[in-house]
Amino acid sequence: MTAGLAPRVLRFSLLPLALLALWQGVTAAGWTDLREFPAPATVFARALGEWQSGVLPEALLASLARDLAGFALGAAAGIPLGLTLGLSPWFGRLVGPTFDSFKQIAIFAWIPLFGLWFGMGESAKVVFIATAAFVPITVNAWAGARALPQTLEEATAVLRFSPWQRLIWARLPAALPDIVAGLRVGLINAWLATVGAEYFMSVAPGLGSVLISGRDLYAMDLVLVGVLVLGLTGVALDTVASRLGAILIRWQ
Amino acid sequence: MAATALEIRDLSKSYVVNGAPLPVLAGISLDVAPGEFVSVVGASGCGKSTLLRLIVGLEQEHDGRLAYDGRPIDGPGRERAIVFQEHRLFPWLTAVQNVEAGLARSDLGKSERRRIALEHLALVGLSNFAEALPKQLSGGMAQRVAIARALVSRPGLLLLDEPFGALDALTRSHLQREVLRIVRQEGLSAIIVTHDVDEAILLGDRVVVMQPHPGRIAEVIVEEEGPAREPGTPEAVALRRRILHRLGED
Known part of the structure; x- marks a missing residue:
């Protein structure tokens, strides 16, 4: 583990470091308008300043809270719906086609309606984020509910599992890898939707409003700070999700 | 006890393939003592x-008669227990839990189930692998667990x-x-x-x-x-x- 860590860190950081060098080179050579594309040092100084003033941590926490609230809501709706779609043939036939049509709708198409239905405050944003997470979580849980192989299905029959035992000991554990995969995609989607909600819906504390004020103040260094924090946070969220997921499906 | 455990009399079976019946078994008669x-x-x-x-x-x-112990x-x-070519163990359950799954319909208490399952793992020589997951077992060991699971309900x-x-x-x-x-x-x-x-x-x-x-x-x-x-x-x-x-x- 420790032996492989150094080469791994090197491998992951190689491209970012190269891009950073390119960025530095391009700005130092004076090929860009520094107001539109500021140098790395400017951006990092800005980041440090925004962090120390408390603006950035506050924005990050506000966005994360919104993100996780929406994600939790999407998962709480998506997992039971997906499992029921897969486990109950009649429910799958009744609701499946409608859900399949629903998931084709681009998530941003809902913004005007959600604003109208849930007000201009926090709840519309959370519902929007939840919708973004809900779709992949449902799709994957649905697939997972049908993932028990025929051979194991027969084993449950031969061992005379009750319907309840079949669910708890066979179908649900068999669904877990798909559910975990869906949660991971859902978490990424939720994070993307968080910025979308903050940028395109009403103004509220968060990384989206950092971007907006950067745009309005024509402070591209601030916009780039927002972009970097968004990216790094997304990677961190996905890493945590992937670790937790691996623990859940250690048997694989 | 009856002199016949399993009775198979004139057993025939067909599948329907492309709308036409395809016989797979015809007139099988066999008694197993x-x-x-x-x-x-x-x-x-x-x-x-x-x-x-x-x-x-x-x-x-x-078609035909198929009876065990007269029923x-x-x-x-x-x-009646079966062991398939593939072990068909549940990958998310440990070896002993897989064997316990063979007692799904028994009225025994939890600790009693565990005891009997461990006994049957010992019968197939796997006492030391009770807590192993199927992916940690070799093909032969996994098949032993499957045998223990088949036997645990005393068929x-x-x-x-x-x-x-x-x-x-x-x-x-x-x-x-x-x-x-x-x-x-x-x-x-x-x-x-x-x-x-x-x-x-x-x-x-x-x-x-x-x-x-x-x-x-x-x-x-x-x-x-x-x-x-x-x-x-x-x-x-x-x-x-x-x-x-x-x-x-x-």
Whole structure:
């Protein structure tokens, strides 16, 4: 583990470091308008300043809270719906086609309606984020509910599992890898939707409003700070999700 | 106890393929006595696996009579257990939990179940692997767990569907003898379906030779106890030749 860590860190950081060098080179050579594309040092100084003033941590926490609230809501709706779609043939036939049509709708198409239905405050944003997470979580849980192989299905029959035992000991554990995969995609989607909600819906504390004020103040260094924090946070969220997921499906 | 454990009388079975019935078993009659080990040997497609699936109750549509202990078979039951070619263990359960799954329908308490499951793991020589997950077990070990799971509910009839087919030769030979020992020790009736003639000779008190299209019994050979069953003895070689000759006819 420790032996492989150094080469791994090197491998992951190689491209970012190269891009950073390119960025530095391009700005130092004076090929860009520094107001539109500021140098790395400017951006990092800005980041440090925004962090120390408390603006950035506050924005990050506000966005994360919104993100996780929406994600939790999407998962709480998506997992039971997906499992029921897969486990109950009649429910799958009744609701499946409608859900399949629903998931084709681009998530941003809902913004005007959600604003109208849930007000201009926090709840519309959370519902929007939840919708973004809900779709992949449902799709994957649905697939997972049908993932028990025929051979194991027969084993449950031969061992005379009750319907309840079949669910708890066979179908649900068999669904877990798909559910975990869906949660991971859902978490990424939720994070993307968080910025979308903050940028395109009403103004509220968060990384989206950092971007907006950067745009309005024509402070591209601030916009780039927002972009970097968004990216790094997304990677961190996905890493945590992937670790937790691996623990859940250690048997694989 | 009845002199017949399993009774198969004029058993026929067809599948519908492209709208036309395709017979897979035709006029099978066979009785298995308590404590008897019967080998069923035949080329692939002779319906021997279908026969086991009917006996265990995974498939129920058939013509003719199929009864265990005098009662018609209409689905899976505690008294009939099966081991498949693949181990079919639940990958998310440990070895001992997989064996406990064989007691799904028992009224025993939790600790009692655990105790009995561990006993059966010991029976197949896997006491030290109770907490192992299936992915941590070799093919032979996983198949031992499957055998323990099949036996844990104390069935009277053990059905073996090419259970050693996916194992290497050495493991296969070990497991064959071990299953034979357990079946004798527990006083079980057993039916093994195989395309390995030596295996059929080694294990069976009788060898049922099946031919395909549709699956039917070509010959039933009664074997004596003793060296005649060991691969390589003159008796076994002669018997092997006779069975192979039968299998070659169609």
